Amino acid sequence: MRKMMLSTLLVLSIALFSVPALAEGPVKTLPGDITLAQARAVLDAALKKAVEIKVPMNIAIVDAGGNLKAFYRQEDAFLGSIDISIKKAVTARYFNMTTRALGAVSVPGQPLYGIEASNNGLILFAGGVLLVDKNNVIIGAIGVSGGSVDEDESVALAGAAALK
């Protein structure tokens, strides 16, 4: 209960902070959406992990609306993984779960078989993870592609942990 009140206060302070002192037209970004500073912190944490496991990666961040916010490609990372990393981030946010979890119910014989034909292509293997902030709000997602799917996911999780 105490925890809830605290997170409520946090949300309130964010809301307060977002109201511009001098309104120069309407507010353009919904209060609480991922900032570039947050996205860069996620990218840096993910990069650190990628360097640690020595696998060159593509790393994409999308905001709460599923729109690209930031992206890095390391040297030697697959060119084909540019699109995959972005689609992993989009897929995670579009269905509010990891791409691993969505993939598990989308194989032949499972209820969502064929779902990848939607949304101009979804990615259904591990490496897409939600970005949840300290107020427990989903503010975007990270998608990583370049190594094995387990390696990809470990880098995505390392990135997501930067927001906690």
Place this chain on the structure above:
Amino acid sequence: MRKMMLSTLLVLSIALFSVPALAEGPVKTLPGDITLAQARAVLDAALKKAVEIKVPMNIAIVDAGGNLKAFYRQEDAFLGSIDISIKKAVTARYFNMTTRALGAVSVPGQPLYGIEASNNGLILFAGGVLLVDKNNVIIGAIGVSGGSVDEDESVALAGAAALK
């Protein structure tokens, strides 16, 4: 026979009603195609069911031509299900059966395996249902996406029932 005559009369009276008093050019819409009033009745019935089962949904209605007629997305419904709900409605109308039925013959080993690659992407799991009016004419379809495929289909069926 008597039954046929009655339904013929119904069709005629609908057709009569649709002919503008003062024709200013050709009639633009096929007599009997789903109206916005009907589409909204279907949406409302579907929404009611979605609220009842507590699963936020995307709900799409297409007309007899397979073109989007109306759409609602509830709060917290998957962003990725916008496209899926529309594709479910389109898929149901394009093949005049539920997406569940089409899916059953499209899995590996079945005759229509791979059909989802056509039509810019079909959806082959439950949640797309035909809209049939009181004259037993297919006037469109409803596609629902947001929960399990069984939940999606239950909402689609609740919507379709509004036309009976």
Place this chain on the structure above:
Amino acid sequence: MRKMMLSTLLVLSIALFSVPALAEGPVKTLPGDITLAQARAVLDAALKKAVEIKVPMNIAIVDAGGNLKAFYRQEDAFLGSIDISIKKAVTARYFNMTTRALGAVSVPGQPLYGIEASNNGLILFAGGVLLVDKNNVIIGAIGVSGGSVDEDESVALAGAAALK
């Protein structure tokens, strides 16, 4: 000043309201984004105007992230305007201005000539208008297509006014 404090309070109360009493996982929608109730109020106000001027319309609503929230097509409205109305709403939100304003700087000889080649197609004539709530936050956009661009825009403006 008093007005600013009031709108700040409104934002606060919205934020408060959005924190789920019983957290069942992270919050899925950014507090303050357009609700289906708001979208329907906009659609109803736009429909009323369309009926008044006797021009059948396609009316699309997108949220703050540019994703489809709600859509209506009236009887006899152009089928080709389904896509145009959605693209108008997306275009307005993508550039935080009316499609009329964007169009004015995108004609031959103007600085943004050719911009429509981006984003899978933008629409650069009137009929797309921002949706701004009482707290002066952009929470989405409305796109209308079916009549002359002035008619379209008058319907979009009537819809947007429902949020004030």
Place this chain on the structure above:
Amino acid sequence: MRKMMLSTLLVLSIALFSVPALAEGPVKTLPGDITLAQARAVLDAALKKAVEIKVPMNIAIVDAGGNLKAFYRQEDAFLGSIDISIKKAVTARYFNMTTRALGAVSVPGQPLYGIEASNNGLILFAGGVLLVDKNNVIIGAIGVSGGSVDEDESVALAGAAALK
């Protein structure tokens, strides 16, 4: 001549540096192509300029192959400019000139009129600039979108200057 030898030596030393100590397969990246470290330096210099002129921007970097290397979107930057900034960078590299220069020969009456229909959409106004390294080699391009085309280009030029 002396100058050439020096720059040749530089290229050689870069190439040497890029050859892995223990080759485990062929070298995957062309020696001299833009590195993530360089791309981040360009992004930081561009960001600094954007903050200075107070216009929120989308900033995209592509490598010598025209493939996305890094991307940042600032708060309040247009969602529609994600695609435009990337297309500006791609367009500059695809034709090895600024998007401003290409635009000048692509307006009605000019020889390349209509070129934007190629390559899934080119952008033909200012804001795309080549990235040329100290050896006078084109190693990629930067595309900026968010303000007026002159503002966009000033940010792109500030970014490109980071490599000199």
